[in-house]
Amino acid sequence: MFQQWEDVVEMYDLYAEHCGFSTRLGTIKRKKGAITHHYIVCSNHGKPHSQNRNFDTLNETSLKIRQSTFRVCDCKACICVKFDQTSRGWVLYHFEENHYHPMVPVHSRDLTKRRRSLDFFTKEFIHRASLSKVGPSVAHRLQVNLRRGGNHNVKGTADNFRNFASRVRMFIGDRDTHLVIENMKDQVDHLPNYTFKYSMENGEIRHMFWADEISKINYQVFGNVLAFDATYQTNKYNLIFVPFTGIDNNKRCVTFGAGLLFCETIEAYTWLLKAFLEAHNKQPTPVLTDQDPALRQAVAAVFDRSLHRLCMWHIMKKLTSKIAGEVAHNSEFRAAIHKLVWNIYIKPETFERRWGKLLEKYGLEDHEWLRDM
Structure with missing residues (x-):
């Protein structure tokens, strides 16, 4: 007797793992829309198909038959359960033990279907590793060598790690813009005095600006002199990263905010500087930038009470x-x-x-x- 259907599946999967085979769901019987009978069978259950099937009717536009080393052999091993209306549980009423194929050896059971399925913590490890520029193959080797002490102790093979990483990338797809915006809005909702501005066009982020509470405090205290540089570019989306920085009383750099720009035009710089001014409500005394002509016009239009000066480091770098x-x-x-x-x-x-x-x-x-x- 089992109170829940998940307990039936867990029981037979554990039994299959100890014996050396894999399972899959079989036939389901219903009555008036409600499930009355469930069958869980060996993964080798089913009639074997001929490798030459339908070759006479195939033409150039037909789909190719997928090549696989796995073959079914009409194995009869299974369990059958039915739903008992009286106890509101599942009753196992038939068990077929014999298999028509050899079992997986003990030393190879880490390759069975159940042992290759990734648990939540392994999936989280693969994802966090990818955020640190560590690929799924390297993540698998780290699990084997540093945490588990051998391939037989790791859930999943290197192929399973790569397949999961690929599914994550396919799931994200073109939704990365939505994920970034939702993450930033979550910061606005949960962090005090957090500012986030963005501009979109055709579903793509064109411009972004953000500043947290510490950045705003830094600007109120040390914001007399503002420097920002637009020479940094990201390596994947080709966005221009623009950090706004200053110097504190100990001559250390402090951050006043940051932005991302799609292009270096007068309109883009004007949008970014307006977002900065709206967040801080104070113009700096001097503004230090490089010699970008578009930036020069944008600074004059937005910071009309500030002195615009060129960065000496950029000038001397061009000397030779x-x-x-x-x-x-x-x-x-x-x-x-x-x-x-x-x-x-x-x-x-x-x-x-x-x-x-x-x-x-x-x-x-x-x-x-x-x-x-």
Whole structure:
């Protein structure tokens, strides 16, 4: 007697695992829509099919017969249960023990259907490993070597791990946009003072901005100077990652927020800066960026009370590519210009005077890029 149908399945699966065979559900009988009889049979149950079936009627458009090493042999082993209306449970009334095929040896029973099925914790391990850029094959080896001590102690083979990872990717499919947005909205609902803005087009995320409570506190205290750089790109979706950063009293970097952009246009930068301003409600005094012309116009349009300055690191990085000839490889010139531009203790008029003398010394008075800088 069994109170639930799941107990019947669990019992026969355990019996099959100990004996060395696999099971599957067989025929179901119904009466007025309600199930009255269940059959659980050996996985080798069924009439064997001829390998030459329907070859005379096959044509070029027909589906090919799937090749498999598994063959049924009309095995009669099974159990039969029926539903008892009086006890409201399942009664096992027939048991066929004999099989028409050899059992799986003990040393190979880790390859049976039940032992190859992945449990919840193994599936979670595969998924978490994929988030850390660890593939299913490596995840299987980690389970074998670090946790279980051998293949026979691990539920599932490397193929089962790969198949599950593939099913997860197929399930996500084009729903990754929805998953990201739902995750961010969950942060807004459960975290204090969390801001999330996004823009979509044709089901794709075009722009995103987010800032948590710590980022907002950092900006209120250290947000006099704002720097952001749009030179980072993700490797899968080709989105531009834009972190907003500043410096605290200990000269360490602090984060004020972050964004993702689909493209580097004036409209995209304007949207991102408006989202930043809406989250923090305060314009910075100076804004430091690279020399992107679209970014220059967006900053002037949104941060109308801020001073826009170019990042010295980006400028000096371009020095060797902008100055051609022997001067670019002159170590004395590079040392002199670095000593001048990184000197924070001289006044502007002193800098202008020394800058003019430096360009005159190396014959660069008419260099367009240096004059512009």
